[in-house]
Amino acid sequence: MDSTAETTDGYQAWSEVTPDAARRLLVAAVEAFAERGYHATTTRDIAGRAGMSPAALYIHYKTKEELLHRISRIGHDKALEILETAASAPAAAAERLDAAVRSFVRWHAAHHTTARVVQYELDALAPEHRSEIVALRRRSDAAVRRILSEGVRAGEFDVPDVPGTTLAVLSLCIDVARWFNVDGRRTPDEVGALYADLVLRMVGARPAAGTAPKR
Amino acid sequence: MDSTAETTDGYQAWSEVTPDAARRLLVAAVEAFAERGYHATTTRDIAGRAGMSPAALYIHYKTKEELLHRISRIGHDKALEILETAASAPAAAAERLDAAVRSFVRWHAAHHTTARVVQYELDALAPEHRSEIVALRRRSDAAVRRILSEGVRAGEFDVPDVPGTTLAVLSLCIDVARWFNVDGRRTPDEVGALYADLVLRMVGARPAAGTAPKR
DNA sequence: CCGGAGGGTGAGCAAGCGCTTAGGAACCGC
DNA sequence: GCGGTTCCTAAGCGCTTGCTCACCCTCCGG
Numbered sequence: 001m002d003s004t005a006e007t008t009d010g011y012q013a014w015s016e017v018t019p020d021a022a023r024r025l026l027v028a029a030v031e032a033f034a035e036r037g038y039h040a041t042t043t044r045d046i047a048g049r050a051g052m053s054p055a056a057l058y059i060h061y062k063t064k065e066e067l068l069h070r071i072s073r074i075g076h077d078k079a080l081e082i083l084e085t086a087a088s089a090p091a092a093a094a095e096r097l098d099a100a101v102r103s104f105v106r107w108h109a110a111h112h113t114t115a116r117v118v119q120y121e122l123d124a125l126a127p128e129h130r131s132e133i134v135a136l137r138r139r140s141d142a143a144v145r146r147i148l149s150e151g152v153r154a155g156e157f158d159v160p161d162v163p164g165t166t167l168a169v170l171s172l173c174i175d176v177a178r179w180f181n182v183d184g185r186r187t188p189d190e191v192g193a194l195y196a197d198l199v200l201r202m203v204g205a206r207p208a209a210g211t212a213p214k215r
Numbered sequence: 216m217d218s219t220a221e222t223t224d225g226y227q228a229w230s231e232v233t234p235d236a237a238r239r240l241l242v243a244a245v246e247a248f249a250e251r252g253y254h255a256t257t258t259r260d261i262a263g264r265a266g267m268s269p270a271a272l273y274i275h276y277k278t279k280e281e282l283l284h285r286i287s288r289i290g291h292d293k294a295l296e297i298l299e300t301a302a303s304a305p306a307a308a309a310e311r312l313d314a315a316v317r318s319f320v321r322w323h324a325a326h327h328t329t330a331r332v333v334q335y336e337l338d339a340l341a342p343e344h345r346s347e348i349v350a351l352r353r354r355s356d357a358a359v360r361r362i363l364s365e366g367v368r369a370g371e372f373d374v375p376d377v378p379g380t381t382l383a384v385l386s387l388c389i390d391v392a393r394w395f396n397v398d399g400r401r402t403p404d405e406v407g408a409l410y411a412d413l414v415l416r417m418v419g420a421r422p423a424a425g426t427a428p429k430r
Numbered sequence: 431c432c433g434g435a436g437g438g439t440g441a442g443c444a445a446g447c448g449c450t451t452a453g454g455a456a457c458c459g460c
Numbered sequence: 461g462c463g464g465t466t467c468c469t470a471a472g473c474g475c476t477t478g479c480t481c482a483c484c485c486t487c488c489g490g
Contacts, residue, residue, distance in 0.1 A: 019437085040254040042478080043479075044477085055438075064479090171387065175386040179386060258448060268468070270449085270469060273450075
């Protein structure tokens with residue numbers, strides 16, 4: 001049970017999930033969904049990873065989809081918090097964009113198993129859960145767009161197409177969850193730094209002062 | 216059967232798939248896999264979309280996985296051809312990078328159902344098929360990296376981390392398949408132009424002459 | 431010592447899955 | 461008209477799936 005020290009997601013999060021057994025099941029589900037995908041994962045597999053019988057799952061969750069919903073909700077809350085915190089800091093647009101991309105990417109890399117479930121299993125949610133999550137995602141989009149348009153207005157950025165560039169920036173960050181750690185040569189911090197630099201170039205800003213661009 | 220004029224993939228491709236019924240099944244499988252994912256798609260669903268009985272599928276394909284393999288192989292061949300053609304053109308690095316991103320993105324947008332299967336269902340392939348496909352993907356990576364390193368050597372680009380930037384460029388393009396056409400406000404050509412501009416900025420090049428950056 | 435509540439299990443149900451098999455319709459050269 | 465080939469179907473087999481149910485452990489206040 002404690003054998004897999006591998007899982008980067010044995011982190012302090014999920015602390016809000018309260019009966020201990022419920023949390024173990026949820027962590028097991030995150031691993032299984034990330035590895036094989038939601039539909040390819042069986043409830044027996046999840047229960048087995050948590051060291052329980054298949055029936056135990058249904059004491060804590062009504063359905064397999066409820067598990068996915070809980071994971072997706074908590075993950076989106078965390079990702080959104082990261083972006084909105086960076087977006088509303090009292091700093092220049094370039095600095096805020098650097099922080100947003102850096103921390104957002106770092107989260108996607110460090111918790112790539114969770115992020116993979118969060119970002120790529122949206123369609124498996126029940127319609128009402130899906131629309132709840134989609135609303136959160138629109139706020140992520142708004143946070144990034146706000147930084148970009150404020151940077152343009154302040155003359156810091158040169159961005160011909162703000163909505164399109166917003167989409168591209170988020171897309172670039174999100175896709176980190178797909179490829180990260182297949183054979184990890186980079187740390188989450190390194191990927192965050194690289195991506196922050198690339199995004200600042202995309203919007204026509206010089207790298208933020210103080211954050212050495214490592215040549 | 217001819218009811219879904221929606222499918223952007225009723226294009227001349229798949230022409231190499233020859234009994235007509237086999238092609239209809241394959242097109243049906245692309246649609247179903249793209250909509251619901253490989254594991255959530257049933258063989259009955261595929262056969263139904265193609266207007267056939269469930270058993271008909273097994274006349275033309277040995278397993279459901281063989282269908283996925285054929286789709287993945289043909290799609291990767293096409294994507295790779297696009298990249299390698301652009302990479303080996305007799306032109307400056309900036310111009311080749313522009314062409315590569317533009318055409319690669321355009322393909323992912325125009326054929327986003329196919330691209331989604333190609334890019335996001337890799338793990339559903341049998342091990343031997345997976346490694347065959349992974350080899351093709353390494354060649355895509357090599358094609359982009361070649362453009363970047365040649366551009367750096369020629370003094371056209373300013374790229375501190377060539378492998379990392381290669382990864383980011385490909386990642387950015389590939390992720391188009393995930394978000395495109397959820398509510399299509401942009402044409403594949405427009406997305407291609409936008410992304411080509413963004414990537415040229417990422418590598419520190421001015422937009423290629425002749426391709427107006429649309430302000 | 432007891433009763434009940436919360437957390438767990440073994441066995442299994444109905445439904446749906448990938449895939450097979452026996453057979454038949456349509457077309458072919460002869 | 462006939463045998464052969466090609467393409468397809470109706471029926472269904474064996475298995476797995478998500479989920480349920482009857483029952484059984486502790487543990488704990490009185």
